[in-house]
Amino acid sequence: MYYHTPNASQFVMFIRRFRAAVIALFILFSIGIFAFIKPELISSDTFFWLSESKQFEKTTQQEYTATYVGRLSIKAASFDETTKLQLQSIQTELEHQAGVEQVESLFATHMVFNDQTSEESAIVKALPIGSLSAQKMMTFVRAFPEPYTQFVNDDFSEFHFILHSQTPIQIGEMNIPFEHRYSEPVVEAQLGHYLWYVGVIVLVIVVMSRILFRNYIAAFGAISVTLLTLIWTFSIIYLLSGSQQIHIAMSLMVVSISIGHYLYFYYRWHVSQFKSDSNRALEKSINRNLHPAVWTLPVLILSLGSLLFADSKIVTMLSLSLMVSSAVAYIINIVFLPALLSFFSVKYPRIGFARICYWFANREIHYNPKILKGFMILSAVILLSIVTRLAISPNGFFDKHVSQNTITLKVPFEEIDLETLQKIETFERELRKHNKGIEKVDSVVTILKRLDMANKPQTSFDEQRLLQALFFLELYDLKKAYIDKDALNISITLHNTDQSAVIRWLEEYKGLPIYFTDIESLSESSKMDKTLLLAFSSLSALVMIGLIMGIIFRSAKIGFVGFVANAIPIIWFILFMMVCDFELSIEALIAMTISVGLTSDTIIHFGYKYFRSRYFGRTRKHALEIMFFYSGVPAITSAVVLMSVFALLTLTQLQSLQLIGAYGAILMFISLLSDLFILPILLLAVDKDSEQGMITRS
Amino acid sequence: MIYSVKPISSFLLILLSLWCFISIKAEGKDLSTKKMVALLEPIEQHAIQYGEGDIKVYVFVDPKCPHSRDFISMLFESQKMRTIYRYHIYFYELKRFNSHSLIGAIYSAPSPLQRMLEVMVGKKEINSMPNSDVKIEEKIDDIKRVAEQIGVSKRPYLIVAKEWD
Numbered sequence: 001m002y003y004h005t006p007n008a009s010q011f012v013m014f015i016r017r018f019r020a021a022v023i024a025l026f027i028l029f030s031i032g033i034f035a036f037i038k039p040e041l042i043s044s045d046t047f048f049w050l051s052e053s054k055q056f057e058k059t060t061q062q063e064y065t066a067t068y069v070g071r072l073s074i075k076a077a078s079f080d081e082t083t084k085l086q087l088q089s090i091q092t093e094l095e096h097q098a099g100v101e102q103v104e105s106l107f108a109t110h111m112v113f114n115d116q117t118s119e120e121s122a123i124v125k126a127l128p129i130g131s132l133s134a135q136k137m138m139t140f141v142r143a144f145p146e147p148y149t150q151f152v153n154d155d156f157s158e159f160h161f162i163l164h165s166q167t168p169i170q171i172g173e174m175n176i177p178f179e180h181r182y183s184e185p186v187v188e189a190q191l192g193h194y195l196w197y198v199g200v201i202v203l204v205i206v207v208m209s210r211i212l213f214r215n216y217i218a219a220f221g222a223i224s225v226t227l228l229t230l231i232w233t234f235s236i237i238y239l240l241s242g243s244q245q246i247h248i249a250m251s252l253m254v255v256s257i258s259i260g261h262y263l264y265f266y267y268r269w270h271v272s273q274f275k276s277d278s279n280r281a282l283e284k285s286i287n288r289n290l291h292p293a294v295w296t297l298p299v300l301i302l303s304l305g306s307l308l309f310a311d312s313k314i315v316t317m318l319s320l321s322l323m324v325s326s327a328v329a330y331i332i333n334i335v336f337l338p339a340l341l342s343f344f345s346v347k348y349p350r351i352g353f354a355r356i357c358y359w360f361a362n363r364e365i366h367y368n369p370k371i372l373k374g375f376m377i378l379s380a381v382i383l384l385s386i387v388t389r390l391a392i393s394p395n396g397f398f399d400k401h402v403s404q405n406t407i408t409l410k411v412p413f414e415e416i417d418l419e420t421l422q423k424i425e426t427f428e429r430e431l432r433k434h435n436k437g438i439e440k441v442d443s444v445v446t447i448l449k450r451l452d453m454a455n456k457p458q459t460s461f462d463e464q465r466l467l468q469a470l471f472f473l474e475l476y477d478l479k480k481a482y483i484d485k486d487a488l489n490i491s492i493t494l495h496n497t498d499q500s501a502v503i504r505w506l507e508e509y510k511g512l513p514i515y516f517t518d519i520e521s522l523s524e525s526s527k528m529d530k531t532l533l534l535a536f537s538s539l540s541a542l543v544m545i546g547l548i549m550g551i552i553f554r555s556a557k558i559g560f561v562g563f564v565a566n567a568i569p570i571i572w573f574i575l576f577m578m579v580c581d582f583e584l585s586i587e588a589l590i591a592m593t594i595s596v597g598l599t600s601d602t603i604i605h606f607g608y609k610y611f612r613s614r615y616f617g618r619t620r621k622h623a624l625e626i627m628f629f630y631s632g633v634p635a636i637t638s639a640v641v642l643m644s645v646f647a648l649l650t651l652t653q654l655q656s657l658q659l660i661g662a663y664g665a666i667l668m669f670i671s672l673l674s675d676l677f678i679l680p681i682l683l684l685a686v687d688k689d690s691e692q693g694m695i696t697r698s
Numbered sequence: 699m700i701y702s703v704k705p706i707s708s709f710l711l712i713l714l715s716l717w718c719f720i721s722i723k724a725e726g727k728d729l730s731t732k733k734m735v736a737l738l739e740p741i742e743q744h745a746i747q748y749g750e751g752d753i754k755v756y757v758f759v760d761p762k763c764p765h766s767r768d769f770i771s772m773l774f775e776s777q778k779m780r781t782i783y784r785y786h787i788y789f790y791e792l793k794r795f796n797s798h799s800l801i802g803a804i805y806s807a808p809s810p811l812q813r814m815l816e817v818m819v820g821k822k823e824i825n826s827m828p829n830s831d832v833k834i835e836e837k838i839d840d841i842k843r844v845a846e847q848i849g850v851s852k853r854p855y856l857i858v859a860k861e862w863d
Binding site for chain 2: 121122123462463464467468470471474475
């Protein structure tokens, strides 16, 4: 219980005596297991999601290859002969990039026509549109805009190139003499991304160490503990799951948990040297944190444990990262850290910033219960509306809005006949009927109809006209984009719509055997499968945390505080996402899971400190001051450090990392506000006993 | 006895006649692929064969028509199109080109295919005297008859047969 103070002097003495051996053992063991497991960093977010995508499995079983689809938009001040030639050379350069399978653009399209000089010919002609002069191109496209709208705007000032490639294309390496924008959602991480990521963490830790603790010991300790936690965590995960793959989100979770745990231990050692020597400070660091730190383990394990049984390797790996890192960080902080810190002592143990704690305590002791009640009712109403919306329309909650995107599909076929074309036409009609924002559906039907219509037929489309259109398709080499050996290609251009709704509709469509072939849709469909699972697990984790805290503190009221304090940041974060019209993506849910892990730690430390102080006879105000001083400062510090790390991650080029970074930073900020302004008041609210401490009463 | 026809009945009668007329006309102009191929098969021996593909394409051309010449040139230049398709080329004169004698000259050449390519791709001018060979005239007439049955109005005029044909 929180009033027990474990006797750690023997243990600390032992560690001090064998400190060199302990450090050497940890380092050598870590090097050994690191060399043994050879962790494999997943260079692309996509591989992570594709590895268990059911749609991807279906596509590969059919022996279809999935491709990356990127969109290069180029702005040109005017369109003249020079611009035309420059854009044509960009087309050629793009086509020759390694791994590029196809580049769709205005310059890859054909002008399909029947020679207007005579009506006596049945020959359809298809001229590459780029062979026309710039002026004629504009005239023709403006006269017949429909096939070209996705490639050029009305005034010929913006051109779009849609790239289909086997590997992500590095557009930055090309010389494009125009203002341009490349939107490829999936980018493979380079070494530079990892170095940036590591550099950001190290920089923020060093800055924190200098500003707050005025030394480098804190930074050195944090980096050492984090590094060891990472190695041990991934080794244990490898032993448990057999997977060597490490996604960057997993490492973010481990870093967050590790720094969170570390700061409680280091801070206590640091400030204790104000009155005691470094040995006694080491003892205090252990015996004051041993209980709350160990309590965080069952809270995390039981609350997120259900995720281990989810039918998803990804979700299992993410939850394992949180649980294992929490246990590993605990061991490292009570064995390795004291051994390391025993070599140092602190010159400036005073933390000037800690004075703010007294301000918080003074303000919050006189909280207005009516405002607290109002806030709680408001939060409950928001929670209720979220749960209702989740129950009524679970999928609608996780919309993925896209401004412009392309979904590519393959449809197996045996023969291109009228029946096949009819099925594709029905598919297109149904797709447009049931989904908003379908800008264009491009398939073999589109080109065959264009070839057929060039002859201005008077009768309805029949078998002979289909055979003739297929003949011209072959004659002008237009087949490649639309027909493979045994599959028809369909590309769907979306404009300002919810991509996930379209993907869901396509997954459920029974009129045609559909196979997704663009990597973004494939990984998106995999994420969609996991999103709902992670959302329900996060909600159930909140309830579990409340239950376990109630058991630990043997009080239903504290259990309720545990639930509420954890739920409030999540509730307000979801409200923020809804108000700003951001989709509740898998990245947001990963950020939420990290936040749940950290907030539950903070609640336990706050609760432990507050009720321990109350037990030993401190007044409510004094208990609040002690709580803020010993638990508030490390909580604020770790929140600020992690917020900075997460915020800086938004500057990377990896989209999922950007999102986790942005959502994580926002969520941690909301959690920090909740920890500072709501949690202490909740603790005061449930501590109604008397102004005097419990021990005095008894 | 005087038969009186009511206005509604006369209207229906006119509609019926119109439908019959359209149907008969359509029969001649808009035949199914199978029917057209059935009409063409008896005159396959009159065709100049070009290409080795599995899919038959029946083509009506006029040797003087520039579009027909473009088309034959495209086939000449495209090995791929000759590998996929097998062309049965029929000469069917467009009156304004007055190419009857030239057609006869091509048919009477030792290698009509070679001569056709020389004329239509190589633009070779050849002396085309009025034809006196009855067999060639019969050939031209047979082609004309089938072309009329099918409703060939354009040159080149394509009929693509399905692979099973």
